[in-house]
Amino acid sequence: MHKRHITLKDIARIAGVSTATASLALSGDPRVNVKTRQTVEEVARRLQYVPNEIGRSLRAKKTETIALIFPNTPHNAFTHPYFVQLLEGISEVLVQHSFHLLVSTSHNETDESAAYDKILRNRRADGIILWPASIKDRNISKIVESGFPIVYLGKWHHDEIFTVERNEQGGARLAVEHLLKLGRNRIAHISGPLDFQVSIDRLEGYRQALADRKLIYDPALVVESDFTLEGGAAAVRKLAEHGVAYDAMFAANDLMAIGAMRELQAAGRSVPRDVAIVGCDNIEMASLMTPTLTTISHPLRLIGNLAAEKLIAVLNRQEVDEMRTVVPTQLIVRESCGGQATS
């Protein structure tokens, strides 16, 4: 059933030229006679010749493939609703450039290192787009230090690496400032795991917004959690157990914000009357809650676009003007803060 594949040799033989000429002809090299080129092209079209990219890759030492790697921790983006937008953004650009996308993950930390190594030395991909994992993750440093072409989707602590990152601190600030403007002044914060840079930055944004108003930072108002719905609910319970009073809450992601909101409502507290809530990420669900959730929106699809473009530029040895690309975040005001409602 499976017919033998047409190779360049076949084309050359049938067109009555050498493989070298056939190759040049098909690549549109001006050195080859127009008529010869046309003959070769004709034959190639007739036989529906498609070059074997494996052979080409071996020769060229590049694969026209980039890998998207992300660690499969429990807090991982892979399970996040907005992961799809990122993928779409990357994919969009790659298709334009006829690149392939290899999606790679691994489940346990032991395999992880090996998996990275494979991609790196294998030459299965020409470059990597890397989703941030815990800042403790040694594998990431290893990739970064290897000098392999990479675009990191977060903040990195040195400047020698290409990134496309969100303005996390700025976003968090926007969120908290919004709550302050609405007259709330006991603002709780549910942070993500603090071994994630993103959690650290969002917490820092929270602190800065308070500091700008000369409000003191009260550690009792901050609960570290795990980016899940249940984690958000648990944080609310924990605050209650400790008897901490608050009239507003900024959660480091929407899932936790929603979990918290549900828990508050179940406990008979009204959102936004008793507690105003702002989340972070603007997942689709956020606009469908009752009340709809005010949140910080990140252009994930744009991030995907930019990352792919940047990586391809690097691979093509084009000048890349900026090492760091910071994309802006935006406050989406909805009902959960009691401010004016916009969808």
Add this chain to the structure above:
Amino acid sequence: MHKRHITLKDIARIAGVSTATASLALSGDPRVNVKTRQTVEEVARRLQYVPNEIGRSLRAKKTETIALIFPNTPHNAFTHPYFVQLLEGISEVLVQHSFHLLVSTSHNETDESAAYDKILRNRRADGIILWPASIKDRNISKIVESGFPIVYLGKWHHDEIFTVERNEQGGARLAVEHLLKLGRNRIAHISGPLDFQVSIDRLEGYRQALADRKLIYDPALVVESDFTLEGGAAAVRKLAEHGVAYDAMFAANDLMAIGAMRELQAAGRSVPRDVAIVGCDNIEMASLMTPTLTTISHPLRLIGNLAAEKLIAVLNRQEVDEMRTVVPTQLIVRESCGGQATS
């Protein structure tokens, strides 16, 4: 910065053997002397040798890679919240087998055919997992007929192809029967685009459930829509415009169910009192609506697992017992029908 890669030749030279012997040694071939093998292994480990899979692929005519292809139509799974579970299920199995995953899509129909062709003749992947597109899509038939190893994630109209599919009709029946048992008898159905097999099957399940109760099928109760939130809302408006009365609704996916529910609520009708609603897919959002949404759950992750396992089995020329694998669907009863509430 980028050091030259260690090749088998390097290993052979340093170990003082030929590349042939080195290759055999590393593959654990019993013909090679134990001591020689150990030397070679030692050198390989010391230099952190990782075989170049491109070279290996060229030789072996296989790539240890499978491609996940899906059409990027507006109704596409790529934008569906549950796409991630599928990806995770596939990925999980591939990692175990040291396979790579190529994710492929294309935006316009024109490119699509070319993209398929590339994957097919390119030998960039050894097999394909294919997400269903419109039944009108000619490209799909082409892939299927090409004889390329494939697992199709839906129902196919001939038996000569491997599938992993959901029991769509059965699921739809469960949904409608549940509504009937609750005493509803004017059940509307918002279907997906009817050029999708899944829409046809869900509609058919709806009809069967009615037929089982000797209820007549009223075409006025059925509105074709597009799998989106807004489409669900539009369907409700359309029913209202036509003055169609109904006390229940089965939507062909959760997004439309939620859109419809929102629209009904906005129009002042109560769910479930005035209209009971069942969706389909069990996306995360479903359990977070007010009221929470009764729906049909599909084990997407399991489908991913099974599809990957099946494809790898085919590639390894193992006997695959069943062409079609049908995974069961399950009714998740929540609040939107007014029955007993289970989370």
Add this chain to the structure above:
DNA sequence: ATGAAAGCGCTAACAG
């Protein structure tokens, strides 16, 4: 038990 050699499909340097 090991090595020499061929070849997977392609491209590029070099001749002619």
Add this chain to the structure above:
DNA sequence: CTGTTAGCGCTTTCAT
């Protein structure tokens, strides 16, 4: 303008 040749990294006969 076109053909010859070599070689990317690997595996696999076939000799030895």
